Amino acid sequence: MAEMELVTHLMTPSAFVLALSVAFIAGVVKGMVGFAMPMILISGLSSVISPELALAGLILPTVITNGMQAMRQGPRAAWESLLKFRGYLGTLLIVLIISAQFVRTIPAELMLLIIGVPIVIFAATQLAGMPLRIASPPSRFAEIGIGAFAGFIGGLSGVWGPPTVAYLTALDTPKRDHIRVQGVIYGLGAIVLLFAHIGSGVVRAETLPFSIAIVPPAIVGMWLGLKVNDRIDQNAFRKATLFVLMIAGLNLIRRGLMG
Structure with a gap:
C-alpha cells in the first residue's frame, strides 16, 4: 500500500x-x-510521464524478464553464450x-531523439530487407565498435536492443541462440544499468516503487x-513488431523535435 501511495504521488x-x-x-512482444x-516502455x-521516470521504471522489468529469457535453456547454455560474446558484452x-552518468545533464528532447533515431533506422532497414552482414567470427573492430x-545508447536511454539485434542478425545467429544471447546480453546490461542509475540518481527511493509496480504485468505478458x-x-x-517499433520511434522523434 505504501508503494502504491508513492507511485500515485509521481503520476x-x-x-x-x-x-x-x-x-x-x-x-x-x-x-x-x-x-x-x-x-516499448520508454x-x-x-x-x-517524464523520460527520466520512464527510464527508472523500465529497469527492474527488464532485469527480471531478461533473466527468464537467458535461462530458458538452462545455465550452461547461458554461460556458453556469455563466453562467445564476451568482447561485445564487455x-x-x-x-x-x-x-x-550523463543522463541527467542531457535535455529530455535530445534524449528522445537519441532513442528514436536508431529505432527508426533499425526498423526501416529490417522492413526494407536490408539486414547487415558481418563475417563470423566478427573482427575486433566490429565487435568493439558496435x-x-x-x-552509449543504453546508458542514456535504457535501450540497447536495436544495435544488438542487428549485430546478431548480421552474424546469422540461429534463432534459438539468437533469443538466448539477447537475454544474456540484455540481462547483464540491465543489471549494470540498475547500479549505474543508482549512482546517477535516476533510480532512488522515490522512483523504485514505480519500477516494482510494473514488474507483474511485464512477467505475465512475457x-x-x-x-x-x-x-x-x-x-x-x-x-508486426518492427512496424510497432517504427511507429514508436517516429513518435519519440516527433516529441524530441516538437518538445
Whole structure:
C-alpha cells in the first residue's frame, strides 16, 4: 500500500493504468521476438510521464524478464553464450556505465531523439530487407565498435536492443541462440544499468516503487508472448513488431523535435 501511495504521488491514476498496460504489451512482444521491452516502455511511458521516470521504471522489468529469457535453456547454455560474446558484452557494459552518468545533464528532447533515431533506422532497414552482414567470427573492430554504440545508447536511454539485434542478425545467429544471447546480453546490461542509475540518481527511493509496480504485468505478458512464440510463426510477428517499433520511434522523434 505504501508503494502504491508513492507511485500515485509521481503520476495520475490514469497514467499509472496506462503504464501497467504498456508493461504488459512490452512483455508480450519481448516473449514473442526476444527484444523491444525497453523501447516499448520508454516510448509508451514517456508519453504520459517524464523520460527520466520512464527510464527508472523500465529497469527492474527488464532485469527480471531478461533473466527468464537467458535461462530458458538452462545455465550452461547461458554461460556458453556469455563466453562467445564476451568482447561485445564487455565493451557494451563499460560504455554503458560511463554514458549513464550523463543522463541527467542531457535535455529530455535530445534524449528522445537519441532513442528514436536508431529505432527508426533499425526498423526501416529490417522492413526494407536490408539486414547487415558481418563475417563470423566478427573482427575486433566490429565487435568493439558496435558494442560501444549499443552501450552509449543504453546508458542514456535504457535501450540497447536495436544495435544488438542487428549485430546478431548480421552474424546469422540461429534463432534459438539468437533469443538466448539477447537475454544474456540484455540481462547483464540491465543489471549494470540498475547500479549505474543508482549512482546517477535516476533510480532512488522515490522512483523504485514505480519500477516494482510494473514488474507483474511485464512477467505475465512475457509468459503469454513465449507461448505465442512456441506456437505461431515468429517471422510474421517480428514484422508486426518492427512496424510497432517504427511507429514508436517516429513518435519519440516527433516529441524530441516538437518538445
